[in-house]
Amino acid sequence: MAGQFGSKFASHYATSSFRNGCWTPGEIVPVAKLLLHPAAHVLHYGSTCFEGLKAYRHEDGSVHIFRLDRHVERMRNSARLLCLPEPDEEHLSRTICGLVAASRDEVPAYPSALYLRPVLIGVDPNIGSAARPSDDALLYVLASPVGEYFQAGENPLRLWLEDRQMRTTPEFGEVKTGGNYASALRHVMQAKENHGVDQVLFCPNGDVQETGAANFLLLNDEAVITKRLDGSILPGITRASILELARQAGYRVEERDIDIAEMLEWVKTGEAALSGTAAVLAGVGALLHGTHEYPVNGGQIGANTKRLRTLLMDIHSGRRPDSAGWLTKI
Template identity: 55%
Template structure:
């Protein structure tokens, strides 16, 4: 089976900003992008993106999950990167149009159609290191996918790292540079400790991994870092916390120190998980810190993690009531 996100539909939705106005969005071949080698994005990383999914329901219909939330975050990322503003209605229509175009290709559960809206600065200007791009491009790629982690429900191994994933003021922006800065530490952790991911904990503050938010589950309480500018405000994180409250759990959004994490992790019944659009909710079984391995609870996938993941999947797959209005039917 092809690696997650490596298969693309042959066409995409695209719109361009010429410095004064956006043109009409069109569906074009996915290899249509033509960039000047001096394009702002290639030199000064004026780029942000989103990740969301469309799901096929048993009646054959297709629904996009939490599209409005992802568009709002992309508008925020664009603003913080000083990229040209766009009307959220433009991106909404682009997403709907391209998903509708390939509705017949949306996989059945547990597969889905991964949607990747992207915004890049296109102005050819290598003298603008401290000046925003005047022109830009929005496009929406589609990729039919299965499970993100090849290991399935296997509990993951995380290396606790004292450094930050990215510059603190950039954390809430979903930009490629943040992922690039996490790549080398992650590769080193895999080689040295056979870790699946790095959990970044600058100054002992438990934040996030390179591509997912971190959740600690202690009995009926779910603990995760309160939102600030230093880390990504995950849509799946928000979804899981909402579902946890619906199930009567106590949700604590606050500072979580490495010391407290390790102390709680060793207790019987404790669970930990990573949340993200691609990963959904992946169980964490082992924490690696200062050369020592600490099992989270039993070290195996936990029942509460599985229950929360199933509650989310049931809404995405149309098997449970969409009480929060998260689905956009197309």
């Protein structure tokens, strides 16, 4: 799959508007530029949220969306917390599924996938509405054929531990909204430039949270540990899936606070990984903190990381039965 992740689009997208208190039925139309009033609420007051999920093609040609219900639920939660009109579950699911059905021929073969990007924006043209929600909104869904995020021979990731700055506010981390990514960006750019790392692991006051766009997990032969969902981090759907598969495989799963000192002790013998829709489960090879570099699992991607990633990928690809009903067939 040529090109950068997310830079190539399927020919059509889905749109639906919220006007006078009602949603218009989802329409599938060719991808074209949006016409927005320059005073649109989203452009001034950041009334926007989005999702990222994937549809996979199985060997028999059938197409399946992974954990559609969870992504719909998370987007509705984001909309609610941003005071945006909240699309009901059926409307949002139907709009996403309609686009996948219309784009069926553009779903690449596994391990490539069709990445789906539902977006909700406030469109009221009123620059005086800083303290008022947008009455009208636009929902649209883009589709982007994407390759495997990490190719074979992938390098373990190097992470900078940011122990003062937060990615976003303590309450808003669970919202998938543009402002959270904007507020993390400067810290990520600085760490990349100053320390040559791949990502920043946000650990304000020593509390190990997540990176700019993925959840963080500690693993070894017995346990998988990750921060509890307290509103400060995104409730990752890959995170939830990996934890469920880890439980079934006999690991002890702990969702709780982790501090930097415990993490640095852990990685002397254990593994660390990032989870997310794009990367699935990516091994971490080093943590950088202050002037020190701490190798993780001797700088290698660990066996438990590989094992859990394979378990999840086998469900994505249809190689293992979907006993939990995580796939929606289109």
